[in-house]
Amino acid sequence: MGNVNSERIAAxxxxxxENGWDAVVITGSDPHSSEYQAPRWKQVEWLTGxxxxxxxxxxxADHAGLWTDSRYFIQALAQLxxxxxxxxxxxQPDTVRIPQWLSGRAKVVAVDGLCQSISAVSEIEECxxxxxxxxxxxxxxxxxxxxRPQIPVTPITTLDVENFGGIPRVDKISWLRKxxxxxxxxxxxxxxxxxxxxxxxxxxxxIDYNPLVISYLLVSQDYVKWFVKKSASDAELDPDTSxxxxxxxxxxxxxxxxxxxxxALSDFGGDETSGVIFVxxxxxxxxxxxxxxxxxxxxxxxxxxxxxxxxxxxKCPSEVENFRQAYLEDGVAMTRFLHWLETEVASGxxxxxxxxxxxxxxxxxxxxxxxxxxxxxxxxxxxNAALPHYSTPSEGSAVIRPHGLYLVDSGGxxxxxxxxxxxxxxxxxxxxxxxxxxxxxxxGMIELLRCVFPxxxxxxxxxxxxRMPLWRAKRNFGHGTGHGIGYYLxxxxxxxxxxxxxxxxxxxxxxxxxxxxGLYRExxxxxRHENTLVCREAGMNAFGDWLEFETITCCYIDTSAVVKxxxxxxxxAWLNTYNERVFRTLSPLLPDETAAWLRGKTxxx
Numbered sequence: 001m002g003n004v005n006s007e008r009i010a011a012x013x014x015x016x017x018e019n020g021w022d023a024v025v026i027t028g029s030d031p032h033s034s035e036y037q038a039p040r041w042k043q044v045e046w047l048t049g050x051x052x053x054x055x056x057x058x059x060x061a062d063h064a065g066l067w068t069d070s071r072y073f074i075q076a077l078a079q080l081x082x083x084x085x086x087x088x089x090x091x092q093p094d095t096v097r098i099p100q101w102l103s104g105r106a107k108v109v110a111v112d113g114l115c116q117s118i119s120a121v122s123e124i125e126e127c128x129x130x131x132x133x134x135x136x137x138x139x140x141x142x143x144x145x146x147x148r149p150q151i152p153v154t155p156i157t158t159l160d161v162e163n164f165g166g167i168p169r170v171d172k173i174s175w176l177r178k179x180x181x182x183x184x185x186x187x188x189x190x191x192x193x194x195x196x197x198x199x200x201x202x203x204x205x206x207i208d209y210n211p212l213v214i215s216y217l218l219v220s221q222d223y224v225k226w227f228v229k230k231s232a233s234d235a236e237l238d239p240d241t242s243x244x245x246x247x248x249x250x251x252x253x254x255x256x257x258x259x260x261x262x263x264a265l266s267d268f269g270g271d272e273t274s275g276v277i278f279v280x281x282x283x284x285x286x287x288x289x290x291x292x293x294x295x296x297x298x299x300x301x302x303x304x305x306x307x308x309x310x311x312x313x314x315k316c317p318s319e320v321e322n323f324r325q326a327y328l329e330d331g332v333a334m335t336r337f338l339h340w341l342e343t344e345v346a347s348g349x350x351x352x353x354x355x356x357x358x359x360x361x362x363x364x365x366x367x368x369x370x371x372x373x374x375x376x377x378x379x380x381x382x383x384n385a386a387l388p389h390y391s392t393p394s395e396g397s398a399v400i401r402p403h404g405l406y407l408v409d410s411g412g413x414x415x416x417x418x419x420x421x422x423x424x425x426x427x428x429x430x431x432x433x434x435x436x437x438x439x440x441x442x443x444g445m446i447e448l449l450r451c452v453f454p455x456x457x458x459x460x461x462x463x464x465x466x467r468m469p470l471w472r473a474k475r476n477f478g479h480g481t482g483h484g485i486g487y488y489l490x491x492x493x494x495x496x497x498x499x500x501x502x503x504x505x506x507x508x509x510x511x512x513x514x515x516x517x518g519l520y521r522e523x524x525x526x527x528r529h530e531n532t533l534v535c536r537e538a539g540m541n542a543f544g545d546w547l548e549f550e551t552i553t554c555c556y557i558d559t560s561a562v563v564k565x566x567x568x569x570x571x572x573a574w575l576n577t578y579n580e581r582v583f584r585t586l587s588p589l590l591p592d593e594t595a596a597w598l599r600g601k602t603x604x605x
Contacts, residue, residue, distance in 0.1 A: 005049045005083040009064050011144050012047070016061070021135065022106035025098060025124065026057040030214075031114040032193045033283040035492055038207050038214065039149040041115060043141055046148075050079045051391060057085070058098055060106060067098055070478030071388040074522060091478070099127035107132045112140040113287035118279075118303075121286040138287050151258065152206045153229050155240040156213055158247050159201040159488070164369075164415045165318035166487065169201045170251050172311075177221055179307050186275030188306075189265075189292070190217040192283040194490045195308040200226065200253065202244060203488065209375045210490050211413055216261045216288075220275075224253045227261040261288070268295035280306040309495050312486070314510040319417070319487045320534055323512055324552050326369075326417035327532060331554030331582070332589050333363040333412075334421060338555075339594045345402050345427055353379040353397040356408065364412045374411035374418050374491040381406045385424070385526035388479055388518060403428040405438065405525045405561070411491055420491050420514050421553055422530030426561040436473070437519045437527045438561040443469040444517040445529045446571040448481065448498065452538055455545040456506050459498040459513075466498065466517040469566075475519055482514040485532065509547060511535045529557065556582045556598060559605045576604035 016024055030041035036053060044055050044066070052072035058065050064085045068076055076087050089095065102109060102124060109124055113136030125134050142148060161168055176199070180188060190196050193212040197203060204213035215228035226248065230237065237245065245255055256264070265288070268274035274296045279289070281303045292301060315323065337360045344351045357379035364370055380390040381400045385407035400406050406427050411420035424438060448466040459482070464471075466481045482498035485491055495505040496513060507513070516530035531553040538548035556579050564572060579602035587595040 003082045003084075005047065005085070008047055008144065009059060009084060012059055012141070013061060015144065016059070016110070019110065019135075021108050021110040023058055023060045023102055023109045024140065025102075025109060025111045025116070026059070026141070027112070027115050027120070028053070028055045028057075029115050029117075031285045031288075032191050032214065033117050033285070034193055034207065034210075034212075035490065036207050036210050038152050040151055043112070043115070043145075046145055047141070048080060048083055048085050050076055050085075052076065052389065056098060058101065065101075074387050075389070075391070099123040103127040103129065108135060109133070110135040110137050110140060111286070112136075112138060113290070114138045114285050116286045118281040118284055118286055118289045122281075136287055136290065151214060151229050154205040154213075155238045156202055156204045156228070156244045157240050158244045159203065159415075161201060161318075164488075165316070165322040166201060167316055169199065169248075169253075172199050172201075173219065173224055173252075175311070176219055176307070180219070180221070180278070183278065183302075184276060185278040185302060187218060187220045187277040189277060189279050189284065189288075190219070190306065190308065191285065191288065192280070192306065192308075194486060194493065195283075195306060195312065196226075197489060198312045198486075199308060200248065202248070203371075205372075209373055209413070211371060211488060212490070215258060218261070218264060225256055225264060226253050227256050227258050227264070229258040230255070262291055265291040265295050274300060276300045276302060278302045278304060280304065305495075310505070312489075313484055313493060313496055314508050315487055315512055315534075316510070320510060320512075322416035323487070323534065326412075326414045326419055327552045328554050328585065328589075329367045329369075329414070330364070330412055330419040330421065331586055333360070333367060334423070334555040335586055335590060335598055336594055337363045338423070338425065339597050341400070341406075341425070342427075342597075345400055351400050353381055353384065353392045353400065354394050355397075356400060356406075357392050357410075360408065360410055367412070367414065369415035371413040371415065371488070374413050374420060378407070378409035378422075380408075380526065381427075382525055383523050386520040386522050386524060387526070388477075388520060388528070400427060404430060405434055405527065407526055407528060409528060409530065413488060415488060417487055417512075418485050418489060418491050420485055420530065420532060421555060422516055422528045423555065423557070424527045424529060426558055430561050433521075434525055434527075435561045435563050436566065437475070437521070437525070439563040439566040440469045440473055440475065441517050441519050441527045442529050442557065442562065442575075443567050443571045445515050445531060446574050448515045448517070449531060449533055449549050449551055450570075450574060452546055452548045453507075454543075455508075455547055457547070458503055458506050459496055460500060460503050462507070463498045463500050466515065470517070470519060477518045477520065479518065481517050482533075485512045485514065487512075507535050507547065509535050509537050512552075513549075515549075551578065554582055554585055556601050558601065559603075562605060564605060572605060580604070 028044040055068040067088045203211040218225040357377040409422040444466040480499035484493035486493040518528035520526040533549040538546040583602040
């Protein structure tokens with residue numbers, strides 16, 4: 001019997017032959033350009049077996065390829081074995097992206113237009129050239145995927161902004177309408193799920209680890225229509241959703257069924273009487289775009305970057321204060337976990353990577369306001385830590401030994417914020433190379449978070465600070481250095497980021513970002529240190545308006561593997577001050593035994 005994924009690809013090729021398609025493009029996304037997907041839209045995983053969070057697939061008559069970045073190279077090679085799918089490495093100097101790869105190889109390209117953005121389809125059309133055709137086949141894999149999951153319907157809740165921070169939805173809607181008036185737009189269609197959740201102050205569990213509700217939002221000066229999957233009648237709604245819908249309706253939000261967005265867009269006249277509609281082509285799917293083109297005159301469709309992205313990224317003062325509280329409580333859970341881990345391993349009891357991951361989750365679950373993890377825990381020991389997005393198996397995971405390095409990257413979703421923290425833990429004796437790598441990565445993290453910079457500076461301008469200690473030693477890492485974080489929303493949030501790629505968006509006061517450089521040696525070990533930062537004002541003078549970072553992560557950094565000469569005096573002073581602050585802040589909140597242990601971990605070097 002052949003590999004199940006190779007059989008699925010063969011069935012797809014039969015469909016291609018029947019329809020006259022030269023190529024099919026399947027994206028690792030959903031109709032809302034989400035980073036994480038509900039099971040219904042895990043089409044890349046179903047087709048190829050690849051479970052990484054970022055990956056797109058192209059299938060032709062004689063080739064099947066997966067495009068993904070360096071976080072998943074090792075994982076992809078293992079999971080694609082036997083499927084006939086070839087790995088194409090992205091974000092590399094010689095990368096050939098999917099649209100360019102299709103040039104000269106295909107003239108008729110089929111896509112699932114629900115899961116392809118306008119921008120992506122336009123680029124494919126441009127690359128396959130004159131005479132080329134992109135065929136939009138919504139739910140393209142449906143006829144092959146017999147047990148495909150349905151669109152999820154989970155309870156919906158609304159945020160209590162009075163007690164948990166934030167801005168009331170009516171104020172957000174008023175802000176958006178004012179923006180529309182200034183721009184001359186009659187309507188705005190939002191399809192990005194975290195933008196909609198932020199606008200309406202709603203949360204759900206339609207997607208694992210992301211408190212989102214699968215929906216669309218259409219806003220005009222006269223109405224706000226929310227298209228969301230729900231029960232057949234209000235009488236069948238669960239109590240949380242029913243109460244939430246009542247609150248939304250009181251604030252003027254009309255609630256309609258998810259699929260009704262197609263009919264709503266079709267109701268417009270298709271001429272200048274429809275008004276001007278604004279959409280973001282980076283998140284709006286190609287299939288919805290067709291309906292808009294049929295309903296609005298071409299000159300009445302305006303493409304641009306959604307204003308919600310930047311507004312959401314800058315947290316208001318109450319959100320920033322609640323973030324501090326969330327990271328304080330998260331720090332208590334992390335410290336209790338790290339004390340438990342060291343005690344268990346030192347005692348000789350067997351602790352696997354999975355055991356450690358589950359125990360960490362149990363400590364977080366004791367925190368009031370905990371609503372789940374913000375992503376799947378990355379719990380990797382030794383060589384497994386060299387996989388930046390290692391997926392810890394529930395069975396057969398590695399045993400954590402009393403030597404070498406253990407890496408845990410994790411976070412929680414709380415009513416007061418979203419957390420993300422990585423600690424690389426020396427479990428005992430480490431090699432000289434492990435200590436060097438540990439120290440250089442730590443110095444890079446510290447160099448970045450100590451930055452003072454003029455207003456208008458973007459993350460790409462600061463990224464090199466985190467890499468410079470590694471570069472001097474001719475070492476590097478392939479992923480970005482940091483990302484924005486949502487407020488009880490997605491753990492990855494833009495537009496700001498620390499990354500080498502050019503990004504025009506400046507870092508502004510109120511933005512919450514991670515600082516997480518790393519270093520990975522395949523088959524040996526991995527190191528990553530991560531603290532979360534809030535950008536804040538640093539004063540003005542004759543030379544400009546200055547900004548800096550406040551570190552809100554509150555969890556000690558182990559010094560036992562630090563090579564002091566490599567860390568340098570300034571970084572060492574910062575580390576000693578930080579660890580002392582962590583001890584003084586957390587010790588009153590910890591059991592006496594754990595507090596005493598933390599005292600030893602935070603002594604100055």
